[in-house]
Amino acid sequence: MSHPLLKLDHATIRFGGLTAVSKFNLEVQPCELIGLIGPNGAGKTTAFNMITGVYQATEGTIHLNGRCIAGVKPHELTSQGISRTFQNIRLFGSLSVIDNVRAAMQLHCKHGMSASLWRGARFKAHEKEVENRALELLDIFKLADTRDEEAKSLPYGDQRRLEIVRALATKPKLLLLDEPAAGMNPTEKEELMHLIRFIKDKFQIAVMLVEHDMTVVMGICERIAVLEYGVKIAEGTPDQIQRDPKVIAAYLGTEVQKEAPIDA
């Protein structure tokens, strides 16, 4: 019997009196590109935080590869194949660009503390491998030239793309992207969406994408789920979503706001 990669079953989370996400049902299949949309404050980021173990669901269950993730720590979920970016960029600001990627690679690093201390030939070879792989990933996003710059000194758009590279470095099976194109102009957005498609195919990963720009989402996602006030009001192909009266009602007149919602 095969499991979906990710399965949310009535996943609910409350903060005091506020139900941020309510009875959310969703299945994500391997290598799928799925959009998660909804107005600001709808609970998209909170859903990501539940899936990545930053928050624990108050009710309902979440399964990754058929295994319940209740109580599993974020770093353990990462080693089981979930990785993410953050809506409000959370790079390792004082580390260089390449070291941000290297830090994310320690998870699959064969050499740990004792090797770092002994610094033998094998350690050096491994470190070279890590560096090469980091550069390969950076190259996909045209960041290899900035390798030695401090992450926090990068332009905003580069920081967003570096977050994706860093997330990829953990070798995920499911990549959660929380508004990766925020603050980018239409051309940059377009470019980024192509890249997201590209890495999805290249690395054979499922991608869950939060993005406000409807045309962008419609153009690239295979399936879309819509949240409003924590409740899933629709799910389907871009065509179905576009014609869904509930979605139209939720979005009509709702201009895309650029406030900063609470992130993890």
Added chain:
Amino acid sequence: MSSSPAFLNGAKRWLLVGIVLAAVVSMFSGQFNRYHLGVIVDIGINIILAVSLNLINGHTGQFSLGHAGFMAVGGYTAAKISLVVSPMLPPALQPLLFLGALIAGGLLAALAGFGVGVPSLRLKGDYLAIVTLGFGEIIRVIVQNMEAVGAASGLKGIPKYTTLGWTFGLAAVTIYFVTSLVNSTYGRGFIAVSDDEVAASSMGINPVRYKVTAFVTGAFFAGIAGGLYAHHKQFLSPTGFDFLKSIDIVVMVILGGMGRTAGVVVAAILLTLLPEVLRQFSEYRMIIYSLLIIILMMARPQGLFTWNRKKGAA
């Protein structure tokens, strides 16, 4: 490649150079006057303390004020061991005893580091600082009431084992250990945890493991420094390990630029020399010392020697 054996490359060669240099200079230490020699050994001990605290407070971004406590654990343990064992040993074996006593002190301090680290790692910033401060004070009070280590009147007659060679050899080991640990793919995890714990854990980095590792390693070397100190001063009293000592070390780490090993070493040297230079001002000495620290902190909050913005470049 080069003629040196493969296991002696890069950083390890520098470690060897450091140890040999320390040993050679130590052979001529008879030439120094006793006061100068004492200050130089103080510098070496403070380098060990500052570099090891830098792993906790600088690289890993925790705020520990417990370093004097770890130092006390190591110092008293090592001193007690050599006081008990040294009369039974021939002179030839005394250096071995010293090494054993230092390591035992370091290990017990590391154990204390584990004990403090594990429960307090859920705490952040100020709260962690308060808990570690409390730990240091508890250690001091325990020692003050322990007859076996001289209680309030102190532990006297500790053999004079500490030499310039031992001190700087071990300082070289400490610097090598901390910089090697941090300068690797594995070691980037320490700085990642310091920069953003949530992001770090979402990238598969286990923050608790890194913090505990930092605490245990830092405490181990603080314990070693305590042992060197004990066999240098030949006398230990609980008041030598109060929280002011912890704060002195914290100041070295901050002025050194938090996470910059070279800067921290220089800061340890300067801040050890400063009170000595100020001796001529007798009773005003500590006031001037404190004022200078305040001015330095205000003038260069990012550290005295932040010529290189890349943190963790060590």
